[in-house]
Amino acid sequence: MALLELTDCSLTFGGLKAVSAFSFTLDAGQLVGLIGPNGAGKTTVFNLITGVYRPDRGEIRMQGQSIAGLPTFRINRSGIARTFQGIRLFPNMSVLDNVVVGANQHIARAPVAMLFRTAAFARHNAELHAQCMATLTLLGLAARAHEAAGTLSYGEQRRLEIARALATRPKLLLLDEPAAGMNPQEKVELMEQIRLIREKLQLGILIIEHDMKLIMKMCERITVLDHGETIAVGKPEQIQIDERVIKAYLGEPVAHDS
Amino acid sequence: MELLKRNAVPLLLVAAQWPVGWLLSQTVNSYYLQIIVYIGINAMLAVSLNLINGITGQFSLGHAGFMAVGAYVSAACSLFLVNGWPAALALPAILLAGGLAAALAGLVVGLPTLRLRGDYLAITTLGFGEIIRVVILNTAAVGGARGLGGMPPLSDFASVYACTIVCVLVIWRLVHSPLGKAFTAVREDEIAAAAMGIDTTRYKITAFVLGAFWAGVAGALFAHFIGYIHTNSFTFLKSVEVVVMVVLGGMGSISGAIIAAAVLTVLTEALRFLADYRMIIYSVLLIVMMLTRPGGLLGRHEITQWRFWSSRTAR
Numbered sequence: 127m128a129l130l131e132l133t134d135c136s137l138t139f140g141g142l143k144a145v146s147a148f149s150f151t152l153d154a155g156q157l158v159g160l161i162g163p164n165g166a167g168k169t170t171v172f173n174l175i176t177g178v179y180r181p182d183r184g185e186i187r188m189q190g191q192s193i194a195g196l197p198t199f200r201i202n203r204s205g206i207a208r209t210f211q212g213i214r215l216f217p218n219m220s221v222l223d224n225v226v227v228g229a230n231q232h233i234a235r236a237p238v239a240m241l242f243r244t245a246a247f248a249r250h251n252a253e254l255h256a257q258c259m260a261t262l263t264l265l266g267l268a269a270r271a272h273e274a275a276g277t278l279s280y281g282e283q284r285r286l287e288i289a290r291a292l293a294t295r296p297k298l299l300l301l302d303e304p305a306a307g308m309n310p311q312e313k314v315e316l317m318e319q320i321r322l323i324r325e326k327l328q329l330g331i332l333i334i335e336h337d338m339k340l341i342m343k344m345c346e347r348i349t350v351l352d353h354g355e356t357i358a359v360g361k362p363e364q365i366q367i368d369e370r371v372i373k374a375y376l377g378e379p380v381a382h383d384s
Numbered sequence: 385m386e387l388l389k390r391n392a393v394p395l396l397l398v399a400a401q402w403p404v405g406w407l408l409s410q411t412v413n414s415y416y417l418q419i420i421v422y423i424g425i426n427a428m429l430a431v432s433l434n435l436i437n438g439i440t441g442q443f444s445l446g447h448a449g450f451m452a453v454g455a456y457v458s459a460a461c462s463l464f465l466v467n468g469w470p471a472a473l474a475l476p477a478i479l480l481a482g483g484l485a486a487a488l489a490g491l492v493v494g495l496p497t498l499r500l501r502g503d504y505l506a507i508t509t510l511g512f513g514e515i516i517r518v519v520i521l522n523t524a525a526v527g528g529a530r531g532l533g534g535m536p537p538l539s540d541f542a543s544v545y546a547c548t549i550v551c552v553l554v555i556w557r558l559v560h561s562p563l564g565k566a567f568t569a570v571r572e573d574e575i576a577a578a579a580m581g582i583d584t585t586r587y588k589i590t591a592f593v594l595g596a597f598w599a600g601v602a603g604a605l606f607a608h609f610i611g612y613i614h615t616n617s618f619t620f621l622k623s624v625e626v627v628v629m630v631v632l633g634g635m636g637s638i639s640g641a642i643i644a645a646a647v648l649t650v651l652t653e654a655l656r657f658l659a660d661y662r663m664i665i666y667s668v669l670l671i672v673m674m675l676t677r678p679g680g681l682l683g684r685h686e687i688t689q690w691r692f693w694s695s696r697t698a699r
Contacts, residue, residue: 202581216572
């Protein structure tokens with residue numbers, strides 16, 4: 127059974143077809159790329175999956191369960207975590223606290239223990255702290271755990287977004303341009319970290335990215351969107367030579383008449 | 385044993401009420417004692433509003449309304465229901481009645497309005513506060529425009545002091561627990577918080593209901609300290625006063641709210657000789673404050689975080 131399955135999803139804003147008849151599947155452990163020119167509807171697909179928008183038509187299933195139209199937090203609890211294209215951390219909270227908030231749904235709700243700071247409460251806290259630090263270590267942020275998230279560099283903030291998403295213990299991770307604004311060195315590190323995460327946690331990953339080198343190197347399969355429509359699906363090497371994809375990115379060849 | 389050690393500070397603080405109370409009764413007259421009690425009541429109001437406004441980031445302007453609900457329900461309770469009970473039983477009963485009634489009001493107001501943001505939420509909560517006041521003003525059973533008097537003096541320095549400690553303790557431990565960090569996350573970025581699996585509506589309502597509860601308890605203490613209540617004590621200006629305490633102390637700082645509550649309560653009394661001119665000084669002070677320390681006295685920090693003392697950039 128597919129981990130994530132979108133069937134024939136459409137969404138229009140007024141007269142604009144943001145996404146039309148989008149069908150897509152992703153199996154557990156797969157790493158799939160979603161690319162396309164600016165305004166193609168990639169982030170809109172993410173917003174459909176995570177419940178920011180509700181599809182006008184079509185069905186979205188996570189492990190066979192329909193999730194279309196559920197509130198965002200429920201969709202996250204069904205096992206889908208995301209990062210944001212425009213960074214959305216909790217800037218005034220510490221790096222560690224950002225991850226703790228990500229783990230919120232896995233913290234025991236015990237008001238009495240919390241109020242009296244019982245031994246069980248302290249033990250749970252220590253466990254949680256260790257888990258969150260481990261997640262930060264995975265993304266190379268452990269040394270900055272007690273700094274305010276807003277003071278991190280751009281690349282570090284992007285990595286913290288991934289760490290926070292991982293703390294929700296997802297089965298599927300949606301990465302929205304994780305390498306945007308990173309320098310080449312940081313991009314190489316990021317690729318290594320994503321590979322490690324995937325190996326260690328057996329996650330399905332869907333990634334939007336404009337860096338073609340990164341996409342072609344990492345993804346097993348790529349879906350190309352243009353004007354809300356799927357124009358190509360296939361392995362990286364097929365996508366690279368697909369005529370419609372080249373046309374969408376570079377435009378029509380100019381006809382020389384004279 | 386370990387449990388005792390972890391709770392030593394609050395236990396010692398609560399136990400301190402007897403020596404402190406005795407000392408005060410020996411040294412200060414009843415006027416100063418009254419000011420100290422008001423500091424406690426205002427601190428409870430400021431800290432509970434801080435949970436809603438400062439920590440969860442929802443702008444409520446109706447705290448006087450919740451205080452009024454607590455004051456009137458507890459007063460009605462002590463006059464008509466627990467009349468004649470020994471004080472040791474009647475006091476917890478009226479505090480709980482006032483707090484729960486205000487919490488219920490918080491739930492009723494919060495459920496429909498918390499989907500609003502910023503200015504809109506402020507206006508609706510302001511409207512709610514006024515509605516409560518006008519409804520009470522027109523309810524003959526609780527005295528209407530004559531006010532309500534004759535409540536037994538159930539609350540005194542000791543009970544206000546103990547309630548303040550418990551109120552601060554509950555809110556402090558809640559927002560500093562791993563689960564409670566979600567309150568701050570809702571303030572920082574609601575969309576991101578929801579994407580991390582946090583039921584943001586539930587957290588906002590919890591903050592609202594808990595904040596209203598403690599405002600209700602503060603109202604109950606107030607009503608049974610002075611023995612007479614009138615809707616004039618719970619006008620829009622009272623709500624603004626509490627908001628000023630929260631802003632002055634630093635949005636999100638619990639210790640800041642307590643300090644600001646103490647400073648403003650004392651200041652209002654100290655400037656009484658200037659009659660109406662004191663409002664000018666009051667406003668000048670606020671303007672200077674906002675110009676020099678726009679984040680409030682303690683910013684987002686707590687007095688326990690010592691780096692506040694060394695860095696001037698605490699915001």
